[in-house]
Amino acid sequence: MSDILxxxxxxxxxxxxxxxxLDDISLTVARGEFVxxxxxxxxxxTTTLRIIxxxxxxxSGSVWINGQNVTELEPDKRDVNTVFQNYALFPHMNVAENIGYGLKLRKASKAEIKKKVAQMLELVQLEGYEKRKPSExxxxxxxRVAIARALVNNPKVLLLDxxxxxxxxxxxxxxxTELKHLQKKLGITFxxxxxxxxxxxNMSDRIAVMDGGRILQIGTPDEIYNHPKTSYVATFVGNANILHGIVESAENENVVIDLGCGKISAESGMDKDSAKLQPGEPVTLAVRSENIRLHDRDTKGLPATVLEKTFAGGQLRVTLQLQDHTVLTASRYGINTEVKEGQQIFCSFRPEDAVLVDREDAYE
Incomplete structure (x- = not known):
């Protein structure tokens, strides 16, 4: 049996x-995977979900589930269930009736419906709520009721909008946390x-970042966060600063880049089979805000002016302006920092914290 579901x-x-x-998207999901x-x-x-x-x-294109081409099949023939944002519960039915509705449509016996509804109530920790209406x-x-109703028929794929x-x-x-534990316990593809x-x-095995009807990148949370392929992915997932420069020299995976307001080192992030960077080539870098280091004296960093200090969610954000007017953000947990608005400082980052993005092969 194939691992692809x-x-x-x-x-x-x-x-x-x-x-x-949707602009020619392709996606492969394994059994039991949370994507x-x-x-x-x-x-x-959402259009992708509705097509599935x-x-x-x-x-054009095709949808395959469990090795079968289901592109032309009706929704009830696909072994797929959907949980919507508004839950779509029947207001005139109680909890037990809502959960058992799909089984009733399949003409399951009353004894089977009662048994499976009880199992679902236990699974979603709603024992004793059988007779309550959605308004209660x-x-x-x-x-939880919407999830139980979607799971009661044991679908191969659960879609959650x-x-x-x-x-x-x-x-x-x-x-x-509950959803992730539930998915792992049941082994159903989400x-x-x-x-x-x-x-x-927090929840995914893999993430597909979409924009403009395309999948820009798919990978594990670590890959998406620490190794974004495009500036859009870098800025949409987490807080990343985008810098533009020209390659001055490139040796193996270490690259010296002239930003116009200073020179920095970066790692290309490319393997030996990728095209090498060439001196004079324009490049784009992404650096996470938490990886920007601040210094009160020149340590081969970039000269900058502190524009603003703000606090959000337990994090301090320091907005900086480089000499070429590029604006960067540095973030720290806590609220203490020595820098003040209007102060002239220097900022830097480790070569391994600068990721080359928007390469020609970014979408491949």
Whole structure:
């Protein structure tokens, strides 16, 4: 049996001529994998989910589940279930009836429905809530019911369309942990949609970052965060500074780059089979804000002016301006720092913390 459970092959979709919602995307998902489609509103992630579910038809390309081409199959023939952001619970049904509805449609016996509903209630920790209506439940409880209803038929793939978006921050974080534990316990393949980068990093085995109907990069959270291929991925996932310069010299994986306001060293991040950088070549670098170091004296860093100090979520953010007017952000946990607004300082970063992005092969 193949390890591949879901495969999208060259999916294209437009809702109006000349405006591609999905631009030839392909994706392979393994059995039991938790894959997140991450991107801003309008990037195509929900359309991708709907095409997998059979709620939308692609203009071209194919959808494969468990080795079967399901492109032309109706949604109820695909062995896929979906959890929506608004939960879509039936208001006139109680919790048990909502969870057992799919089994009833499949004409399961009353004894089987009762048994499986009880198992689902235990799984999502809602024992004793069988007779409550959706209006009597909290947001987190409604979300659990929606998940139980989606899981009761034991689908091969569970699609989740921003299911935590309506919850407050603390409950959302708690439910992230619960969902991840539930997925690992059941071994079901999850395809999850979110625009929240923290949510994607916390929950996913792999993340597919989308923009403009394309998958810009797919990889583990570590790969996406520490080795972004494009400036969009670098800035969308975490806080990254983007610097532009010209290659002065390139030896093995160490590169000296002239930024115009100073020279820095970086690592190319390319293997031996990749094209080598050439002196005079324009390049783009991404450096995470937490990797920017501040110095009150010249230590071969870049001269900068402190523009602003702000605090958010337990983090101090220092906004800097380089001599060529490029603006950088440095971040630190805590609220203490010696620098003051208007102060002239120097900033630097380790060569291994600068990642080359926007190379010609970034989308390959």
């Amino acid at each position: 879901l495969e999208l092959k060259n999916i294209k979709k437009s809702f109006s001529p000349g405006e591609a919602v 997140t489609l991450l991107g801003s509103s309008g990037c195509g992630k 579910a059979g709620l939308e038809q692609a203009d 439940l909290s947001g987190g409880q409604k979300q 921003e299911p935590l978006g309506a919850l407050d921050l603390q409950l959302r974080r708690a439910m992230q 395809i999850y949609i979110t625009h929240d980068q923290e949510e994607a990093i």
